[in-house]
Amino acid sequence: MTVLVGYVPSPLGEVALAAAVEQARFRDEPVLVVNTSRGDAYVDPRLAPEADLDRVVRELTAAGVPHSVRQLIRGRDAAEEIVEIAETEDVSLVVIGIRHRSPVGKLIMGSTAQQVLLDAPCPVLAVKAR
Amino acid sequence: MDNLASLLDGFATVVTPMNLLIALLGVTIGTAVGVLPGIGPAMTVALLLPVTYGMEPAQAFIMFAGIFYGGMYGGSTTSILLNTPGESSSVITAIEGNRMARAGRAAQALATAAIGSFIAGTIGTLLLVLVAPPVVAFAVSLGAPDYFALMLLSFVAVTAVLGASRVRGFASLLIGLVIGIVGIDAVSGQQRLTFGVPLLADGIDVVVVAVGIFAVGEALWIAAHLRRRAAEVIGVGRPWMGRQDWKRSWKPWLRGTAYGFPFGALPAGGAEIPTFLSYATEKKLSKHPEEFGRGAIEGVAGPEAANNASAAGTLVPMLAIGLPTNATAAVMLAAFQQYGIQPGPLLFERESALVWTLIASLFVGNLLLLVLNLPLAPAWARLLRIPRPYLYAGILFFASMGAYAVNAQPFDLFLLLTLGLIGFGMRRFGLPILPLIVGVILGPRAELQGRRALQLSGGELHGLVGGWVSWLIYAVIAVVLLWPLLGRFVVRPLRGRLVTG
Numbered sequence: 288m289t290v291l292v293g294y295v296p297s298p299l300g301e302v303a304l305a306a307a308v309e310q311a312r313f314r315d316e317p318v319l320v321v322n323t324s325r326g327d328a329y330v331d332p333r334l335a336p337e338a339d340l341d342r343v344v345r346e347l348t349a350a351g352v353p354h355s356v357r358q359l360i361r362g363r364d365a366a367e368e369i370v371e372i373a374e375t376e377d378v379s380l381v382v383i384g385i386r387h388r389s390p391v392g393k394l395i396m397g398s399t400a401q402q403v404l405l406d407a408p409c410p411v412l413a414v415k416a417r
Numbered sequence: 418m419d420n421l422a423s424l425l426d427g428f429a430t431v432v433t434p435m436n437l438l439i440a441l442l443g444v445t446i447g448t449a450v451g452v453l454p455g456i457g458p459a460m461t462v463a464l465l466l467p468v469t470y471g472m473e474p475a476q477a478f479i480m481f482a483g484i485f486y487g488g489m490y491g492g493s494t495t496s497i498l499l500n501t502p503g504e505s506s507s508v509i510t511a512i513e514g515n516r517m518a519r520a521g522r523a524a525q526a527l528a529t530a531a532i533g534s535f536i537a538g539t540i541g542t543l544l545l546v547l548v549a550p551p552v553v554a555f556a557v558s559l560g561a562p563d564y565f566a567l568m569l570l571s572f573v574a575v576t577a578v579l580g581a582s583r584v585r586g587f588a589s590l591l592i593g594l595v596i597g598i599v600g601i602d603a604v605s606g607q608q609r610l611t612f613g614v615p616l617l618a619d620g621i622d623v624v625v626v627a628v629g630i631f632a633v634g635e636a637l638w639i640a641a642h643l644r645r646r647a648a649e650v651i652g653v654g655r656p657w658m659g660r661q662d663w664k665r666s667w668k669p670w671l672r673g674t675a676y677g678f679p680f681g682a683l684p685a686g687g688a689e690i691p692t693f694l695s696y697a698t699e700k701k702l703s704k705h706p707e708e709f710g711r712g713a714i715e716g717v718a719g720p721e722a723a724n725n726a727s728a729a730g731t732l733v734p735m736l737a738i739g740l741p742t743n744a745t746a747a748v749m750l751a752a753f754q755q756y757g758i759q760p761g762p763l764l765f766e767r768e769s770a771l772v773w774t775l776i777a778s779l780f781v782g783n784l785l786l787l788v789l790n791l792p793l794a795p796a797w798a799r800l801l802r803i804p805r806p807y808l809y810a811g812i813l814f815f816a817s818m819g820a821y822a823v824n825a826q827p828f829d830l831f832l833l834l835t836l837g838l839i840g841f842g843m844r845r846f847g848l849p850i851l852p853l854i855v856g857v858i859l860g861p862r863a864e865l866q867g868r869r870a871l872q873l874s875g876g877e878l879h880g881l882v883g884g885w886v887s888w889l890i891y892a893v894i895a896v897v898l899l900w901p902l903l904g905r906f907v908v909r910p911l912r913g914r915l916v917t918g
Contacts, residue, residue: 327806328803328804329805330499
């Protein structure tokens with residue numbers, strides 16, 4: 288069994304990662320860090336730069352949690368990718384960060400968090416940035 | 418001082434609230450398309466041509482001038498922050514600018530690019546004011562054979578001098594000339610290449626050609642090659658420069674301007690060559706040569722000034738003689754024709770108010786661009802987050818709407834798609850776009866001048882050779898065409914003899 292965390296390079300991503308590490312220790316399971324981008328814009332702030340991922344790996348190693356990191360750029364939404372991994376692999380818990388969206392923003396862009404919460408086959412832990 | 422008075426009249430037209438608003442709109446759109454790689458000012462002017470039908474010609478050209486200069490500014494932002502040049506003329510900026518940004522000096526790089534562009538644009542436009550009238554005075558004295566020769570030179574120059582391959586350049590030019598020929602021959606009334614389709618008898622509208630080749634072709638190309646890889650953008654604060662940066666920037670700005678303007682004004686100059694030259698010069702003259710390749714501010718200041726000065730230079734042949742030397746100028750010439758204004762040396766005389774308004778709007782647009790770009794560069798960089806499918810869907814929508822609006826005929830949409838496929842094929846096989854557009858726009862005019870010359874001489878070929886001007890131009894054409902052979906058989910042995918002797 289694995290704890291899957293949806294990671295983005297922002298304070299939100301960091302709290303999600305911290306929560307995932309805590310859960311992994313508690314359950315004695317490895318962490319799978321997933322960072323995705325549709326990759327169809329010239330720039331995507333949600334795509335973690337290499338330096339960021341290196342730091343995540345260092346932190347996880349220092350924390351002594353077994354881990355793996357996956358970066359996916361294949362033109363699909365973050366929610367689709369996370370739900371698919373949760374469905375096909377042995378995932379016990381999905382950890383995501385959530386935030387306020389304006390009604391209009393939600394109408395236009397949809398909500399990744401909502402899609403994960405409703406579609407994932409396993410329990411989902413949603414954390415907020417302070 | 419007749420010109421000064423006309424220029425002041427031009428300013429008076431530009432600074433009315435409505436026209437200022439249009440200038441602002443133009444520079445905003447220009448900067449936006451400059452920031453986005455793959456979407457250039459030429460495509461944008463082509464897309465907006467049908468939209469501007471309802472406007473006064475002066476207003477349309479105020480907007481186009483803003484887009485033209487804005488594209489140059491926007492390109493540098495992308496080069497510096499993303500290491501992907503937004504425009505071909507900012508390739509050099511990407512080298513040093515991106516290094517500066519990675520070293521945490523993005524703000525300084527953006528500032529020197531924006532201020533340098535402003536200074537070069539202003540000096541360049543001033544030079545345009547000074548240089549254009551004498552060129553016009555000279556051009557008015559030329560006859561039909563001279564014009565024919567000049568246009569031939571223009572064809573040869575854009576195909577043989579710019580771009581990597583002459584064969585591909587000429588292939589592209591020929592496609593353009595063929596597209597330009599379609600329709601009823603103005604002299605004999607014969608139908609040419611219409612294949613019996615009555616809708617083709619009027620010829621293919623230049624707007625449809627430009628939109629098809631630039632917009633639809635590019636959209637298809639992107640759709641076929643959507644690389645799923647996003648880059649990280651480097652964060653910046655408000656662009657500004659320290660004392661040291663000013664000290665190191667002002668000389669490169671002026672030298673870059675000195676390179677850029679003449680190259681832009683030449684029929685085959687373009688913006689790429691002067692940026693290279695400027696970079697090489699700054700590298701040689703710099704007191705900090707060790708910084709080059711690792712983020713030297715001179716390497717951003719010089720080339721950025723050069724590409725803006727060359728943009729101003731491009732307007733000299735365009736306004737004074739009616740010869741386009743880059744894609745945006747070519748599309749702007751098409752715009753003149755759409756408004757029923759005949760480009761050429763008589764433009765300054767017949768449409769004096771329009772021309773001087775256009776020039777005055779360049780000064781105003783340049784100032785607006787500085788105000789818009791210096792504090793807002795980080796905001797512009799956010800445009801890069803738009804997913805490309807949305808972007809190109811919008812472009813295709815505008816393209817189809819524009820092509821349909823020209824004549825309100827569904828047939829034009831088929832033409833648009835066909836031309837888009839040609840544009841796609843050209844990108845696929847590395848054919849440059851500029852010769853095609855120049856061929857389409859200049860081809861019919863060259864034919865007109867050539868036949869006029871032949872009619873005057875009663876069909877004798879010597880009618881194509883007028884005074885000394887045409888002899889000189891034909892000589893230049895011969896040199897350009899034979900340059901590879903000359904290089905092999907004359908220059909290289911000579912050099913060898915000099916070295917051994």
